Structure formats: C-alpha cells, structure tokens
Amino acid sequence: MSRRLWVHPENSSRLLRAGQTRRCRYCGNYVDWHYKADGSPVPLVPQEFPARQIPDGKRWHLSRGTVYPGDGGSRFCRIAHTAVCPAADESDTHPRLLPVRRHLAVHSRKLVETGTWARPAEAPTVSATRIADHTTSGPDREVALMLGVHYLAPGRIATLRCVALTPDKRRCPGTLLAATTPADAGRWRTVPVPYSGGLGAQFAGEPMDAYDLSALTYAQQLRWRWQHCMAHDRSVAPDIELTEWIAFNATDHAEYIRKELG
Structure with missing residues (x-):
C-alpha cells in the first residue's frame, strides 16, 4: 500500500520523511537525520528519552523539523546517535548514556547474526565525525x-x-x-x-x-x-x-x- 508524503509548510527542511531514516553504516542501527539551523545534518536516535536522565550538553529537541541543542523546555528530548554509537570509542561515551550504547551494541550483534546487516571492514572504532558522515566514502571525494x-x-x-x-x-x-x-x-x-x-x-x-x-x-x-x-x-x-x-x-x-x- 502506497503512502502520500509531503513537506509541512512550516518545516524549514524540504526533506521528505522517507529520506530521513537510514541505518548507521558503522553499527547498523536506524538513525533519524535532521538539519540544524545552519543546514548541517545531525543523526538522532529515533526514540525520545526523559530529559532528566540525559546529561546537559547531550540533549536535542525538534522544532518544525529543525533540530536544536537542549530539551526546549520539554520533559523529553532526543540524543545524537554519535554520542551512543557502539562503533565509537566507549571512553567517549558519557557514563549516563552507557545503557543506551550497550542496548544498541546488542542490537548490532543481532543484525549481524541474522544476516540483516554486515559490519564494514574498517577499524574497530571510528570517530564521531566519521559516524556523522552519512555519505559513501571514496578516494575521489573533492x-x-x-x-x-x-x-x-x-x-x-x-x-x-x-x-x-x-x-x-x-x-x-x-x-x-x-x-x-x-x-x-x-x-x-x-x-x-x-x-x-x-x-x-x-x-x-x-x-x-x-x-x-x-x-x-x-x-x-x-x-x-x-x-x-x-x-x-x-x-x-x-x-x-x-x-x-x-x-x-x-x-x-x-x-x-x-x-x-x-
């Protein structure tokens, strides 16, 4: 069954919802991509979390399709996938975010075991900048x-x-x-x-x-x-x-x- 998709007139981004969700190339978990006010994309964990459980500086919120730092005064917030991706160095993960990271790590292993996703043949850990790069890397990038x-x-x-x-x-x-x-x-x-x-x-x-x-x-x-x-x-x-x-x-x-x- 097909669905009609459109861009809300108050949304600052022209990106259709169908184009926002994709798998992280390094851990296989789904990521919601949203743009900041300056046009740079931010990968977010699809779920919302109680804001009081998320440390300051790690909270994000959405307003009319644009992502902003902080919780926006709400009791719930989003967190960046780069902060909890199991492919990143665990020492860079805030202690209060470790349970989310471990949950994603377990899901990554299940994806590999079921053949749903194949782990890339790269270094065991990657930087947050690499994780936030949603494009296909290649030797001819300019x-x-x-x-x-x-x-x-x-x-x-x-x-x-x-x-x-x-x-x-x-x-x-x-x-x-x-x-x-x-x-x-x-x-x-x-x-x-x-x-x-x-x-x-x-x-x-x-x-x-x-x-x-x-x-x-x-x-x-x-x-x-x-x-x-x-x-x-x-x-x-x-x-x-x-x-x-x-x-x-x-x-x-x-x-x-x-x-x-x-």
Whole structure:
C-alpha cells in the first residue's frame, strides 16, 4: 500500500520523511537525520528519552523539523546517535548514556547474526565525525569552499547529483553543474587548509585544492549548499535525499587534501 508524503509548510527542511531514516553504516542501527539551523545534518536516535536522565550538553529537541541543542523546555528530548554509537570509542561515551550504547551494541550483534546487516571492514572504532558522515566514502571525494565553509563532497564535484524529488518519485538525475553558466559555477584554486583541532592542526595553512564558489552570490551558493540543480533551484519540489556535503575536517579527512593545482 502506497503512502502520500509531503513537506509541512512550516518545516524549514524540504526533506521528505522517507529520506530521513537510514541505518548507521558503522553499527547498523536506524538513525533519524535532521538539519540544524545552519543546514548541517545531525543523526538522532529515533526514540525520545526523559530529559532528566540525559546529561546537559547531550540533549536535542525538534522544532518544525529543525533540530536544536537542549530539551526546549520539554520533559523529553532526543540524543545524537554519535554520542551512543557502539562503533565509537566507549571512553567517549558519557557514563549516563552507557545503557543506551550497550542496548544498541546488542542490537548490532543481532543484525549481524541474522544476516540483516554486515559490519564494514574498517577499524574497530571510528570517530564521531566519521559516524556523522552519512555519505559513501571514496578516494575521489573533492572539497568545495562556499558560504565561508570548506565542505567535502561525496565524490567528484562534476558528478554531484541533485537531491530533489522528480514527478515520477525518483531522485533527480541532474547534476549541480548541468546547464550552468560561468556565472553560476565556481573555479578550482589553491586555498589554505582550515584549522581543526587534534591531528589535523598540523595541516592548517598548507595549500590544498578546492572548488571555490565564494565569488558567487549568496543565493547561488545556497543552491550549491542545498544540492539542487538549475532546474530545481527555485522549485517547490521536496528533497528525497539528504544533502551530501559534510564539513571538511583535516583530522578525519586528511586523505582528501590534494595539491595538484600548485
């Protein structure tokens, strides 16, 4: 039986509910993805929890489809999946969140044992940044600079697809570069690696290749940030997929620092 899906007019996100829930690639548990006010996605555990049981700084709440830190004055709140993912280092988990983490770990083992989900062949533990990266990692991922932020694409900029829903209920096959004029596109240039804490600090200031969109207007950069092709730039069509940009972090994405232009 089919269901009709639509975007609520007061929702700040255009993402259909069907596109928000997916499995964590590292532990196999379901995750609800929601956008923060700045447009960055946050993976949330699908269930709600009594706010008094969740430590300060670990609470999230939803308002009109947008996720905000804190409980919003409610008796219940959500928690980020990155705070309890069993694939992350347990020492990074707050003691009061350990029961949730262990519950998810048990469920992960059941998924593996039943053949429902296969554990990826990666390191035993991964960082929270890696867990929050919902795109498919690959050796050809490229960096773009827009709205003052360095973003990592899921692949090559030239092949980055639009996330809007087509009338036949499929993801738009168009690319962000399709039908663009020079005024709507960026240009490749060498930029400094942005500072990040941890091991990535050693790369700060070094040259790296990036697709620079900063010369475009604010509206044009928003089109790229929301991952829409020219045909869906001002369309009312909802999105069927999450935007695939993630904030570039030199600590976790050092392998994508390229210096081919220089």
